[in-house]
Structures are given as C-alpha cells and as structure tokens.
Amino acid sequence: MLKKTVADLHPYVPEEPLQDLQAKLGIDKLVRLSANENPFGTSPRVKKALATATSLPLNEYPDGNANALREAVAQYLQVDPEQLLFGCGLDEIIELITRTFLEPGDEVVEPWPTFSEYKLHDQIEAAKTVDVPVTADGRVDADAMVAAITDKTKLLWLCNPNNPTGTLLKPVELEALLSRIPQHVLVLIDEAYIEFVDGVDNPSAVQFLDQFSNIVVMRTFSKIYGLAGMRVGYAVVPKSLIASMQAVRLPYNLNSVSQTLALAALDDQEFVADTKRKVVAARKSWTDFLTAQKLNFYPSQTNFIFFQVPDAAGLHDFLMHNGFLVRDRLRPDWLRVTFGSAEENAQLQKLIAEYLAAHK
The missing domain is CATH 3.40.640.10 (Type I PLP-dependent aspartate aminotransferase-like (Major domain))
Known part of the structure; x- marks a missing residue:
C-alpha cells in the first residue's frame, strides 16, 4: 500500500529528549551540543x-x-x-x-x-x-x-x-x-x-x-x-x-x-549581534584547540565545527557519559560540535584532550 519511495526511506532521526538520555546514561546533566541550537537562549x-x-x-x-x-x-x-x-x-x-x-x-x-x-x-x-x-x-x-x-x-x-x-x-x-x-x-x-x-x-x-x-x-x-x-x-x-x-x-x-x-x-538585533560576538569568540577557541591537537577540521563560518578524529565513536561515547552530547554519524571518523558557552567549550575541550592523550 505504501509508495515505494516511502517504503524505502531512511528517515531523518531527530534529537532524543535530554531527560530520556540522561535517564539511560544514569547521569544528572547532559549538555546538548549536537543540534546547532543557540546556547544563549532567546531575546x-x-x-x-x-x-x-x-x-x-x-x-x-x-x-x-x-x-x-x-x-x-x-x-x-x-x-x-x-x-x-x-x-x-x-x-x-x-x-x-x-x-x-x-x-x-x-x-x-x-x-x-x-x-x-x-x-x-x-x-x-x-x-x-x-x-x-x-x-x-x-x-x-x-x-x-x-x-x-x-x-x-x-x-x-x-x-x-x-x-x-x-x-x-x-x-x-x-x-x-x-x-x-x-x-x-x-x-x-x-x-x-x-x-x-x-x-x-x-x-x-x-x-x-x-x-x-x-x-x-x-x-x-x-x-x-x-x-x-x-x-x-x-x-x-x-x-x-x-x-x-x-x-x-x-x-x-x-x-x-x-x-x-x-x-x-x-526586533532585537542587539541580541543577534551579541550572540554573533560570542559565537565568533567560540569559533576561534575551537579553531585554536583543534589546531593544537593536530586534528583535521574544516574552516567554519557557523555556530559549529566539523572535525576528524580517530575512534570518533569512542570519543562520542566518552563525551556523552561525561555530560556532553555531540553529533556523530555524519561522516565516518568525524564529529560535529555546536559551540556552547565559554565554560562549556572549555570543559568539552579538556575532555577531548584527556581522551586523545589516553588513546594515543
């Protein structure tokens, strides 16, 4: 009965609710940096x-x-x-x-x-x-x-x-x-x-x-x-x-x-300008960090960055169990990270550095 094209679909998989993921992982807090959302809220x-x-x-x-x-x-x-x-x-x-x-x-x-x-x-x-x-x-x-x-x-x-x-x-x-x-x-x-x-x-x-x-x-x-x-x-x-x-x-x-x-x-372009300033600063932070870690990445003009890392699946799982959800499965061995607050970015970069140092 279905259209053939629908029967063969591989649907877009939306983000799972954070509360459900937290319960599965048994952790109190999970910061979602996988959906390219604005971490600074709204105007x-x-x-x-x-x-x-x-x-x-x-x-x-x-x-x-x-x-x-x-x-x-x-x-x-x-x-x-x-x-x-x-x-x-x-x-x-x-x-x-x-x-x-x-x-x-x-x-x-x-x-x-x-x-x-x-x-x-x-x-x-x-x-x-x-x-x-x-x-x-x-x-x-x-x-x-x-x-x-x-x-x-x-x-x-x-x-x-x-x-x-x-x-x-x-x-x-x-x-x-x-x-x-x-x-x-x-x-x-x-x-x-x-x-x-x-x-x-x-x-x-x-x-x-x-x-x-x-x-x-x-x-x-x-x-x-x-x-x-x-x-x-x-x-x-x-x-x-x-x-x-x-x-x-x-x-x-x-x-x-x-x-x-x-x-x-x-009507609130001041909020837009402030968000952009924070994102530009975060982008520089991530560019400097990935360069220091000698990881391949693409030059971003967005609120996220896409980088290549050995054992991306393992790093994704490690970050998730330590309170950060990033985007995987967009390309083999690549992860996409949405920029968070300055504190979240620093915490996430520290975790990535720890993982890479332990898995050389």
Whole structure:
C-alpha cells in the first residue's frame, strides 16, 4: 500500500529528549551540543512577548498570511513582501519545494555532505539525488556541481554556510557559480547559518535576487534567534513561482504564538549581534584547540565545527557519559560540535584532550 519511495526511506532521526538520555546514561546533566541550537537562549523581548501570548485568541485561526511578520521581514531584507513564503521551520519549506517542483525521474544536485533532509524529500518525490563530494578542505566544488547538471536536473540544493562542514561560498564565488547554472534549474540557497558569518561583507544571496530569476533564498529563526522550539522558517521566492508555492502551502501553517515571538526576535538585533560576538569568540577557541591537537577540521563560518578524529565513536561515547552530547554519524571518523558557552567549550575541550592523550 505504501509508495515505494516511502517504503524505502531512511528517515531523518531527530534529537532524543535530554531527560530520556540522561535517564539511560544514569547521569544528572547532559549538555546538548549536537543540534546547532543557540546556547544563549532567546531575546528578552521574546520572553516578554511570550508572557503576554496568553492573551492571544487561541480559539481562532492564526493570520494565514503572517502579515505583521511578513512586513517586518520584508523591510529587514529589503524584499517584496509578496515574495515571502513562511513555514514551520525550514523543514516545511524544504518539503514544500520538493512537493511543488519534483516529479518521478527528476534529478537533484547537492554537495555532500550536507543537510540530510534535502535528500529525504527528494526521495519521497521519487527524484534522484546526485551527491557531489566537497573538496579536500570541505568547500563546495563549484566546477563539479555544474558538471553534474543534466537536462533532467530540476533543483540544486546549496546550504551556505554548509551543514555539517561549516564552510562558506563567498559572494563572488556564489555569483560565479550561479552564473553557470542553467535557467531550468532552481537553486535553493539555505542560509540557516548566514548570520554567524564573520569577516565577509554582505555574505547573503539576497543581493542576487534581482540578478538571477532561478534562486530561492531560505532563512530560519531557529539558529541565531534562538527560536528552534517555535518552528519559524521562510523563503524569498521568485515572483513567477510564489503563487504556485503558496497554493501548495497548508493554510494557517504558522501559529499565532510563533508569529508573535518571531516578530519580537527580529526586533532585537542587539541580541543577534551579541550572540554573533560570542559565537565568533567560540569559533576561534575551537579553531585554536583543534589546531593544537593536530586534528583535521574544516574552516567554519557557523555556530559549529566539523572535525576528524580517530575512534570518533569512542570519543562520542566518552563525551556523552561525561555530560556532553555531540553529533556523530555524519561522516565516518568525524564529529560535529555546536559551540556552547565559554565554560562549556572549555570543559568539552579538556575532555577531548584527556581522551586523545589516553588513546594515543
């Protein structure tokens, strides 16, 4: 009875609740540094908005067009508000894109490794995903991506900065790549981590929306805004395609509380700037630490770092039993660590150094 593509799925495995893991491990505290969440919480304005959210008419449907949030985001990005598509996190946006555009037999190009949900939704629609390995230093291989495009290619996923490698295509590199992609290919640029980029002027692809009519730029409130629990994502869609995507979108998909809190979060750019400063400092700390430990890693422009280590499974288990959960199984012998507070980073680095010293 099942669709063949669904029967053969390898589903995305979400993070297990911390309390359940702690009980299994028999420990009192487990710090999750595996999900790229914001360890600094959310804006005080969000907390204030949440306190007043009880006055929202919960017996009524939310604003189906998210008009207040739409206008605020449009002003923030300097885009046409009618081009914005909102979803329950970028997860729903990804699903909407594949549902709208992919048919059985279509091909989709992506760098590899990258966010696994792209391939998951390609597969549900019976499309073929073409993985293009990143370069030796973890960067998107632009030449290989272009070479992988055929007449059957419908979509091209481009997470920038990329998850899990953390590497960035700079604007000049991105523009050069986009100029080589045929018009029949829709390029999905996932900028979930763009706010963490440092030392690069205007890194976002939003600047190329008027130049290229075949790109979609995707953003989220889950990362630097600290609203992962509220599930708010959005995309800037070409004017020629937005009506079709809105037709596929479920009505009232973004609830009233999520809209209210996202609006409050967007209004507090001081919190965003402060989070970025802390992340940049943490990134330097981890870069220095991994260099001192002589471990291979990719240069990150995100709130996490991806590094290679002998016996990654053993180190992952050791860290978990000592109170820290990091991300494994993204690539053999590699681990991804989300940056925590300065104290958490120092504690975790000490544990890693101890493990490596004991397992030389």
